[in-house]
Amino acid sequence: MHTLFVDDPEVGILIDQETSRLQNTINLIAAENHAPGSILTTQGSVFSMKAAEGYPNARFHAGCAHTDALERLAVNRCRELFGADHANVQPHSGVAANLSVYFAMLDIGDRVLSMKLSHGGHLSHGATASITSRCFNFSHYGVSPKTERIDYDAVASMAQERQPRMIVAGASSYPRLIDYARLAEIAAGIDAYFMVDMAHIAGLVAAKAIPSPVPHADFVTFTTYKTLMGGRGGVVLCKHPHAARIDRSVFPGCQGTPAMNMVAAKAVCFQRAGKPAFREIQRQTISNARCLAKELAAHGYRIVSDGTDNHIVLIDLCTKGLTGENAENQLEAAGLIVNRNPIPNDRQGPHNASGLRLGTPAITARGMKEAEVKQIATWIDTVLNNQGQQRVLEKVAHEIATLCNRFPVFRTDSCSS
Ligand SMILES: Cc1ncc(COP(=O)(O)O)c(C=O)c1O
Structure with missing residues (x-):
């Protein structure tokens, strides 16, 4: 911080002002959290400088011994925390994680069934403004007008009618539990993949405070900075048979070099989340x-x-x-x-x-x-x-x-x- 004030007092002052805003206001934004100092320090560590295209033991840059150890640590902690077969911790964000799954498993124009943005779904689940809707053919389920909860019978009949190649669950503003077993059954009935975007609730799931989608879904994506209390970033979990396709889709498919400082912060976040x-x-x-x-x-x-x-x-x-x-x-x-x-x-x-x-x-x-x-x-x-x-x-x-x-x-x- 001291060198920042010498190098760039303007930004230094803005950081101070933002710190004081956080301290003096009550943050009720459901998609945010206060990450602890250990995460913020890790994000600002020397790993922010490392170019490390590829994966442990298969990099396109030299000097990756510690980077490899770090990524393995993050992956193992993540798999253990969520009981997942495979984890890719490189996605830069939640949307990047979702794109990696879509582009790994779908062909351009394939049909996908997901929750409506206006009923709580996310932009990256095929909203008109998102690139996802230009690449894939989304249709949307919503909540019942009476209960304002997902209408699973309507999802089942839409799935039968539309025959999507993938069903997506998960939301940005849905206050209720999701019946993953039911949606997995609907997906299995039409031979579709089942993906859950648990960005909002990943911390609650890690703590076993609510049920986990991991046993039910082929793919689970999430962000690390909401309930999970880590720094910014995304993750993809998947079952063993899909691991190689997901890894290829994240790199080189959708991203270049991983942000290793963020991967380091994810490792710290997963360790804290087990406590x-x-x-x-x-x-x-x-x-x-x-x-x-x-x-x-x-x-x-x-x-x-x-x-x-x-x-x-x-x-x-x-x-x-x-x-x-x-x-x-x-x-x-x-x-x-x-x-x-x-x-x-x-x-x-x-x-x-x-x-x-x-x-x-x-x-x-x-x-x-x-x-x-x-x-x-x-x-x-x-x-x-x-x-x-x-x-x-x-x-x-x-x-x-x-x-x-x-x-x-x-x-x-x-x-x-
Ligand atoms: C359900 C869901 N998925 C994905 C995202 C996108 O995450 P990011 O902004 O990190 O790309 C969000 C963020 O608000 C979200 O609520």
Whole structure:
């Protein structure tokens, strides 16, 4: 940091400002987390300089002895953590991991069945704006209008009708458990591959706080920086018979040199995720989300699907006469960082949106529990009921700063036991 301030004070100051923003606000973005110092240090290590095209013992650059040992360590820890046959830890991101699976197993134009973006799926599951929809022929299942949970009978009949070569499960804003066994059965019935993108829930799965898709799916992809609390990056897990195709698809198919500093951080992340303290954080993340849903419901908000099984609480603001965009801006002004999100069958476009997606990973990483969550729900309600009232916003912002002081973002490593 000291040399950075000599080399480039402008960036140094921005890093300081961002650190202080993180410390002084409450982060309820479901896709984010607070990675510990050990991960951040590892990301900034000498491994960031190493060119290492290829895989251990089969590189296109010399000087890879330590790099090979590092990648093997990351792969072995990852396989053990998730009970997977094979792991590729090189994808730079979640989308890169998904592309690697598609391009490994599908031909251009092949049919794929995945969850609708507007019902909780992800862009890389064939949304119009994503390159995935230009390469493959996606159709989409959604949630039942009544239960707001995946309609598995509808998935089964769409699968029969469309005969896709792959079924994709997993989502960015689905607060409920997914029945992987049922989807695997549907895929097997039409001889399709079954892929699960568990980017959001990988930490909960690693901690065995919710069921794992690994026994059921041919391929499981995930990111390391959401519930898993690592640095940015992606991973592909697969069954033995697909290992060589997946590896070839990641490199040289979709990527060049791996970011070995990120692979190093993944190794640290997988080691932490095997610890009892990590498992406790993940269990608390779910308890906090359940508490948040209950409290907001008590304040009169409609909770999509009537609750949550994971770290996400999706609220419908229609009954309050608000849009997601408005609510997001007002809450940020008070120090509550959230994101607007479409709700299933939303009447607003994605830019306004009728919902808010709230997540509990980051507040739980700071050590917050139910008592703090109840207070946060009250602040959300106060801000949303007093939009534009500067004095109310300032009062809440002051109370939030006081709470944040009690819960430092950068604590001593909380998963050392
Ligand atoms: C389900 C899902 N898959 C993939 C991704 C993409 O990950 P990345 O932004 O690292 O490419 C996300 C990120 O939000 C996600 O929610």
